[in-house]
Amino acid sequence: MTSDRDRLLDALKPPQPPPELRDRSLRAATDVLRRSPVPDRWTRIWESRPLRLAWAAAVAGLLVANTLIPTTPRPAPATAQGFSLHHLSQAAEDEIRAIATMPRLDLNARSLSGVVSAAAARTGAEETQSPNQKENA
């Protein structure tokens, strides 16, 4: 392996850099070396123009958002107790109403007292009445 590699290197090689490149490169590098040292990372971040622009854009965005978002107060939410009592009473009323209007399943069913109202059997309106109500009537 080594011999193959040496053979290739002996045979051919990359071209040499042009002679004037040495002076050119070293002059440029020496100028930089003698200048003030490169600022550290935090200084570069602090002085970075894109970062400053990003910061300014973020602040401007926040200000715009703060202006545009409506600031009118919302209605205060109902208290937990008031909310539950209201809804409970409403539910109870609905349940009672449903029971009162519930249709009879068996129109010939006898009441507990054994009296069947003929009028209740004939009219549909009276079907909704309970046997007790009919007896009372």
Added chain:
Amino acid sequence: MTKPTISSVFISMETMVDEIPPTTDDRTAPTPRAGWDLSAERWIALFASIARGEVAALHDLYDHAAHRLYGLALWRTGSPEDAADVVQEVFVKVAEQGRRLERVRNPRSWLLTVTHRLAVDLTRRRKVRQSEVLDEHPYLEADSSDAGRSVDARRASAHLARLPGRQRDAIYLRHFADCTFAEIARIVGVPTFTAASRYRLGLQRLRRLMEQEQ
């Protein structure tokens, strides 16, 4: 002793690819190796001297590194003028680093990485600006004034110009910059296996081109 022909050299290079070191060795590779006529400690000391602002160290660095860096830049850009610009920019970057150079553990690898990145950037910019024929410049030249070798160099350059830049980078870094596959991978920013693969594919293609010519 018979002189090897260029085709036999490329063919024998391809057989080397089977001897890729295991990746476990590559993971432990960041320790700097000696090369380019200096020991690893001397490279680090050279960077430390530049970090202290010693101009003479900058001259030493040029003498030891410029040839390899120029070659890498030339193989990537395909233009001697662009390669010279890249090398100059590399030395400016070195000078700009200041005290940070003391933290560089592998100066050779660092220099090659900077050179490669600058060369890639320059090539991209040039592609946008103009479409040049990059195969007019020699990537290789003969070590001696032997006419046969010069012909070999021209032929090899023509074939190298037909390779993708990434494969050319891998071949250059492996053979002319003395890099391991792990170092090549770090320099070009790919996994070690990819670096070895690019090298292998590059040599295969070179071999095919040589065979087609004969």
